[in-house]
Amino acid sequence: MAARLRAPGWYRGAWTFALGIGFAYGLTILLRSLLGADPVLDGNAVLTVALIAAPLFFLVGFGGFDYWFYWAAGKPTRPEDHSGHGAQSWKDYFRINTDHKVIGIQYTVTSFFFLLVGGMLAMLIRAELAAPGSQFVDADTYNGLFSVHASILIFLFIIPVFAGLANFVLPLMIGAPDMAFPRLNALSYWLLPIAGLMMIASFFAPGGSFSSGWTAYAPLSTDLPIGQTFFTVAVQFAGASSVLTALNFLVTIITMRAPGMSFWRMPLLVWANFSTSLLVVIATPFIAASQFFVLLDRSLGFNFFQTGLAAGNNGDVLMYQHVFWFYSHPAVYIMMLPGFGIISEILAVKARKPIFGYRMMAFSLLAIVVLGFTVWAHHMFVSGMQSWIRIPMMITTAIIAVPTGIKVFSWLATLWRGVLHLDTPMLFALGFLTMFTLGGISGVMLAIIPITIHVSDTYFIVAHIHYVLFGGSLFTIFAGVYYWFPKMTGRMYDETLGKLHFWLTFVGFNMTFGPMHIIGLQGMPRRVSDYAEKFAGWNLFISISSFVVGLSTLVFVYNMISSWRGGARAGANPWRALTLEWQVSSPPPVFNFDAVPTVVGGPYEYGIPGAVHGIFKTPAEAKPAGTVATRPTSE
Amino acid sequence: MLVLGVIASAVGIALALTINWFPTQASTQAADIDHLFNVLLVVSIPVFVGVEVVVLFCVWKFRMRPGEELKDGVPIHGNTRVEVVWTAVPAMLLVGLCTYAYVVLHRIEKPLPNSMVVNVTGEQFAWTFEYPAQGAGGKAVTSDVLYLPKDRPVQFRVRSADVIHDFWVPDFRMKIDAVPGLTTKYRVTPTRLGRYAVVCAELCGLGHAAMRQNAYVVTPVAFKTWMAKQAGAAGPAPAGGGAKTPAGGDLAARGRQVFTQSASPTCGACHTLADAGTTATTGPNLGQVLKGKNAAFIRQSILQPNAQIAKGYGPNIMPPNFGSTLSKQDIDALVAYLEKVAAK
Amino acid sequence: MEAGSIAASHATATDGHDDHAHGPPAAHRSSRVDPQTLGMLLFIVSEIMIFGAFFTAYFFIRVVANDPWPAHGTELPVAVAGVNTAILLSSSLTMHWALTSVKNDNRFGLRAGMLTTFLLGATFLFVQINEYVHIGFAPHDSAQGSVFYGLTGLHGAHVFIGLTLLAMVTVRAFRGHFTAAEHRGVEVPGIYWHFVDVMWIIVYSSVYIL
Numbered sequence A: 001m002a003a004r005l006r007a008p009g010w011y012r013g014a015w016t017f018a019l020g021i022g023f024a025y026g027l028t029i030l031l032r033s034l035l036g037a038d039p040v041l042d043g044n045a046v047l048t049v050a051l052i053a054a055p056l057f058f059l060v061g062f063g064g065f066d067y068w069f070y071w072a073a074g075k076p077t078r079p080e081d082h083s084g085h086g087a088q089s090w091k092d093y094f095r096i097n098t099d100h101k102v103i104g105i106q107y108t109v110t111s112f113f114f115l116l117v118g119g120m121l122a123m124l125i126r127a128e129l130a131a132p133g134s135q136f137v138d139a140d141t142y143n144g145l146f147s148v149h150a151s152i153l154i155f156l157f158i159i160p161v162f163a164g165l166a167n168f169v170l171p172l173m174i175g176a177p178d179m180a181f182p183r184l185n186a187l188s189y190w191l192l193p194i195a196g197l198m199m200i201a202s203f204f205a206p207g208g209s210f211s212s213g214w215t216a217y218a219p220l221s222t223d224l225p226i227g228q229t230f231f232t233v234a235v236q237f238a239g240a241s242s243v244l245t246a247l248n249f250l251v252t253i254i255t256m257r258a259p260g261m262s263f264w265r266m267p268l269l270v271w272a273n274f275s276t277s278l279l280v281v282i283a284t285p286f287i288a289a290s291q292f293f294v295l296l297d298r299s300l301g302f303n304f305f306q307t308g309l310a311a312g313n314n315g316d317v318l319m320y321q322h323v324f325w326f327y328s329h330p331a332v333y334i335m336m337l338p339g340f341g342i343i344s345e346i347l348a349v350k351a352r353k354p355i356f357g358y359r360m361m362a363f364s365l366l367a368i369v370v371l372g373f374t375v376w377a378h379h380m381f382v383s384g385m386q387s388w389i390r391i392p393m394m395i396t397t398a399i400i401a402v403p404t405g406i407k408v409f410s411w412l413a414t415l416w417r418g419v420l421h422l423d424t425p426m427l428f429a430l431g432f433l434t435m436f437t438l439g440g441i442s443g444v445m446l447a448i449i450p451i452t453i454h455v456s457d458t459y460f461i462v463a464h465i466h467y468v469l470f471g472g473s474l475f476t477i478f479a480g481v482y483y484w485f486p487k488m489t490g491r492m493y494d495e496t497l498g499k500l501h502f503w504l505t506f507v508g509f510n511m512t513f514g515p516m517h518i519i520g521l522q523g524m525p526r527r528v529s530d531y532a533e534k535f536a537g538w539n540l541f542i543s544i545s546s547f548v549v550g551l552s553t554l555v556f557v558y559n560m561i562s563s564w565r566g567g568a569r570a571g572a573n574p575w576r577a578l579t580l581e582w583q584v585s586s587p588p589p590v591f592n593f594d595a596v597p598t599v600v601g602g603p604y605e606y607g608i609p610g611a612v613h614g615i616f617k618t619p620a621e622a623k624p625a626g627t628v629a630t631r632p633t634s635e
Numbered sequence B: 001m002l003v004l005g006v007i008a009s010a011v012g013i014a015l016a017l018t019i020n021w022f023p024t025q026a027s028t029q030a031a032d033i034d035h036l037f038n039v040l041l042v043v044s045i046p047v048f049v050g051v052e053v054v055v056l057f058c059v060w061k062f063r064m065r066p067g068e069e070l071k072d073g074v075p076i077h078g079n080t081r082v083e084v085v086w087t088a089v090p091a092m093l094l095v096g097l098c099t100y101a102y103v104v105l106h107r108i109e110k111p112l113p114n115s116m117v118v119n120v121t122g123e124q125f126a127w128t129f130e131y132p133a134q135g136a137g138g139k140a141v142t143s144d145v146l147y148l149p150k151d152r153p154v155q156f157r158v159r160s161a162d163v164i165h166d167f168w169v170p171d172f173r174m175k176i177d178a179v180p181g182l183t184t185k186y187r188v189t190p191t192r193l194g195r196y197a198v199v200c201a202e203l204c205g206l207g208h209a210a211m212r213q214n215a216y217v218v219t220p221v222a223f224k225t226w227m228a229k230q231a232g233a234a235g236p237a238p239a240g241g242g243a244k245t246p247a248g249g250d251l252a253a254r255g256r257q258v259f260t261q262s263a264s265p266t267c268g269a270c271h272t273l274a275d276a277g278t279t280a281t282t283g284p285n286l287g288q289v290l291k292g293k294n295a296a297f298i299r300q301s302i303l304q305p306n307a308q309i310a311k312g313y314g315p316n317i318m319p320p321n322f323g324s325t326l327s328k329q330d331i332d333a334l335v336a337y338l339e340k341v342a343a344k
Numbered sequence C: 001m002e003a004g005s006i007a008a009s010h011a012t013a014t015d016g017h018d019d020h021a022h023g024p025p026a027a028h029r030s031s032r033v034d035p036q037t038l039g040m041l042l043f044i045v046s047e048i049m050i051f052g053a054f055f056t057a058y059f060f061i062r063v064v065a066n067d068p069w070p071a072h073g074t075e076l077p078v079a080v081a082g083v084n085t086a087i088l089l090s091s092s093l094t095m096h097w098a099l100t101s102v103k104n105d106n107r108f109g110l111r112a113g114m115l116t117t118f119l120l121g122a123t124f125l126f127v128q129i130n131e132y133v134h135i136g137f138a139p140h141d142s143a144q145g146s147v148f149y150g151l152t153g154l155h156g157a158h159v160f161i162g163l164t165l166l167a168m169v170t171v172r173a174f175r176g177h178f179t180a181a182e183h184r185g186v187e188v189p190g191i192y193w194h195f196v197d198v199m200w201i202i203v204y205s206s207v208y209i210l
């Protein structure tokens, strides 16, 4: 036992966690008595410090930092015997593990757990909105419901699940044995569950969960009860996690590509994650800062956003929105670009054709990255900011439709004269194409200021949100999960259940979120638990359809679990794909490759006899084959 | 396929234009914005339908037939000409739309002659409207109902007393945030008589959903008389004998009507009260908490909600301004009514 | 965490453990920059953005709202802070000295350099805290106060992180780690430390001088 308490793991984590809480008490009491604050013991202060300290202490105990402590102290570090690699039993998924494939699965499964939680909250939202007046939650709980719903689905589902899928396939795709910084990778994963549980835990905070939406506008967020602090801190953990992962991806992509894998031979998924990681590294610090401001205002009495002071000393309320959206608009592309990557992979393989205009696909990604930083204020058209800013923002926002359009059209052209295998991943990919286009177009309407002036903060926005995030991101995620399921688990999913899942989702989704455009234009504001009689009909319809979506998700969950446990064995390359991850066994060997492969051609040379992407030879041996498939990607 | 696309788009546009998307057009701005929206529909429906048609066509034409399991598609890597086209065309389309949008924006925000000013103040969770220098002797007139003369341009100057709110009249189409520390502005010209909802569109806390009031567009004449009445009523109304009369039926009945309708936001928007048939849960269920409470307590709870906070509820939720937005008679009626309810 | 990224790579087989015994195949190196340095540079990019956000706050208060700076009735100890700046800058020089020494196997230079760097950094932090105590206004007095404490505090935090890194390096230096051949463990924290210094110059000139 004593040994267990000293060795990294849950036991040591438990007591260091307790230690962290103790530390919180100690620190606050010490400081408050020093500053002569009274009462010396203040619950909120303790809770705030504990929220930050306890998780860190836990990670230390759990073993997140062990290696580095040894390193720092100059002790001989434990010989890395790669016991950390691969997972023998399900238990191995519950400890620090440095294998990118294990981490990838940890990420994916965790974030899908949070999809269920967030979706469950959505079901409660819909149940409350089924009829006007209040059904079974009061206004405060309702505000909590959609705030947590959105925060969890954005910060704990969409963003990390992409990181998870990429974690699994990206190193394989570029022929790397692992990520550049495996231990950092493990750490950034373990920051996630902490953030998620913190958000859920906020429901048990005195005064209820945080209830200022996922945007947490000041000064509302600085006035709300302690539950808000759970959001403020949780976002820091989630943010740190995604910055570290992004950094890891960038370094891996730049420094660990297989010989012959030039940038113009990288699969578009790699390109997509490259662009996304750039966005994350540059933008995420801004939301961190915005929440620092709120935290300082809340707990240390700073005045970034307080306005009741002496003339010339007032804070600036709009500053919060500028800083927040300077992250959160790029964030919407952080939530979409990896999806674009997934779709490119799937369409090429399932249409048995090269991606149309490969280079433009890559360039448009980069274009979106750049433009993405120039449009944040389109979320502030009615915020009362200086009115001249609106015009340039309207134009840049509209222009973003161009690179995105290039992608959509190129995907269509990729379908043209292909041989379409209409199985589940392909269905979701096509579903994405159609639904995202609709969501994007409603986005362009929102860019048109006079329209936004009317529909901002209405259900039209809610509709847009879900067409791009559900019909866009989530569809690509489903597609990707079905597509790589054989690779990740070594088993096949159930095709009929998959198709059922698609059709239920597709129909239910449109019946749920389509009508929201109408009630939005008709004047139903968002974020309300009660609404005017005239919207009753549509809302009931929406609620009922939303349960269909809910049930469809259950079909998916059942399919995944049962297939993972008892599905038919999958071959190494069931889709006859060219990219490297399919050239190794399913699931891949512990160290990915016995010898790093050599890349001799483009990733999507389908339809060209004898074309290969990578081969397991040294560059020297590989040369001749190279001439076969390296064609200019546009003619 | 092109033919198909054109037909489908035509049908789509026809359908979309027949749907009545918007609430009533009650201002010149509304007319402009609705027209702009229709133009957007006409532009974007072909885009959407186009994508759909291509997808469906490919699914129908190029789907894998039995026996083609190992067949591959035609290795087309790209085609510079089409790529240029589908970059340039949307770009031009969008620039065009933006220019048009700019024109419309300019029109709906243009200052107009002989426009009047209304100061709008949002606070958790109620609006107050102030008509500067309209009352007797240039005194400002305040009201909790927005009265506007038809066809007279008006500029709203919006402020906030606490957190961010958003002043929106859907039928006018215009909205702007009420930001603490700023005065934000917009203009409308009401064009249609009637009663419209004033909605708070920015999440501002517990009572956000309840922050609803009324706007009346009336004839200039009616507006004058209303203004005159307000100007007279400005300042404490002569203490009506109402309060002294025992909580008689008529007074209580009036109180009930204030509770459910004339107070703004209405009490029913936040309170459940079986007798008044309201079911909201932002505030306590008055039917229960008021059991055995006396008139004094009730009066205080209405005039200074924060004096005593019902347990389980936060302060600063119930609007503190009923004392000023409700006439003395109304308050008396309310108290009498609630007292009667509490007694039973 | 940076220390982590430095050590956490398969490539650093020299950190007193063997990664490659029965491990994965050595990754192919597709770039001239080594992962550790690149990682640190990217990390610094996001650090710069954090400061960027705080400078946005500064910008909105001082430029957009055009409020007096510093707030009425307060002034900033420009001189003291100036001396402090000098201290921090000199620490950059000693850091550089330590690095060059290790590069040509001068162990004394390495240890002395690291130690002085650490001490200079610590002095800076001490003076900074002392300044807070005597400066005569609090964060909640005015938005300017909040921004001042926000920016300098954020930088202080980074000095602290930097110091922890330096401490690690110093310890290892005295335990005889690092050679002319393998000194990334000194180089990479060094980069971070130089970043902290440069950042201070920006903070100092925009908050105190301008």
Ligand code: HEA
Pocket (backbone or CB within 6 Å): A215, A332, A333, A335, A336, A378, A379, A380, A381, A397, A398, A400, A401, A402, A404, A405, A406, A408, A436, A437, A438, A439, A440, A441, A443, A444, A446, A447, A448, A452, A455, A456, A457, A461, A464, A465, A468, A469, A472, A473, B044, B047, B051, B090, B093, B094
């Ligand atoms: C995955 C996430 C995602 C994505 C990809 C997008 C994409 C876009 N979004 Fe959206 N957006 C959100 C998530 C997303 N958004 C969220 C969550 C909010 C609400 C935040 C909140 O809670 O307040 C929001 C809000 C939001 C607003 C603010 C509304 C308001 O609050 O007042 C605006 C305004 O301009 C906007 C615009 C756009 C535009 C122009 C795009 C463009 O990138 C779309 C481009 C794509 C296409 C246009 C389709 C394909 C293109 C073609 C087929 C070419 C031809 C097309 C034309 C010529 C039109 N979005």
Ligand code: HEA
Pocket (backbone or CB within 6 Å): A115, A116, A117, A118, A119, A120, A122, A123, A125, A126, A146, A147, A149, A150, A153, A154, A157, A158, A212, A213, A214, A215, A462, A465, A466, A469, A470, A473, A474, A512, A526, A527, A528, A529, A546, A547, A548, A549, A550, A551, A553, A554
């Ligand atoms: C990726 C992001 C994402 C996803 C996937 C969803 C999914 C859903 N969302 Fe959400 N939503 C947002 C992001 C997302 N949402 C954001 C950003 C906002 C803005 C919040 C704000 O204003 O701050 C929002 C706001 C929002 C609102 C507006 C609230 C308001 O403004 O008052 C509504 C209302 O209907 C809603 C509904 C739904 C529904 C029905 C689903 C469904 O698709 C969910 C389907 C999934 C499940 C149901 C889970 C699986 C099933 C189970 C766990 C079993 C239980 C099922 C049953 C009991 C049937 N969402």
Ligand code: CUA
Pocket (backbone or CB within 6 Å): B122, B123, B124, B125, B164, B165, B166, B200, B201, B202, B203, B204, B205, B207, B208, B209, B211
């Ligand atoms: Cu006021 Cu919402």
Ligand SMILES: [Cu+2]
Pocket (backbone or CB within 6 Å): A328, A329, A332, A376, A378, A379
């Ligand atoms: Cu945006």
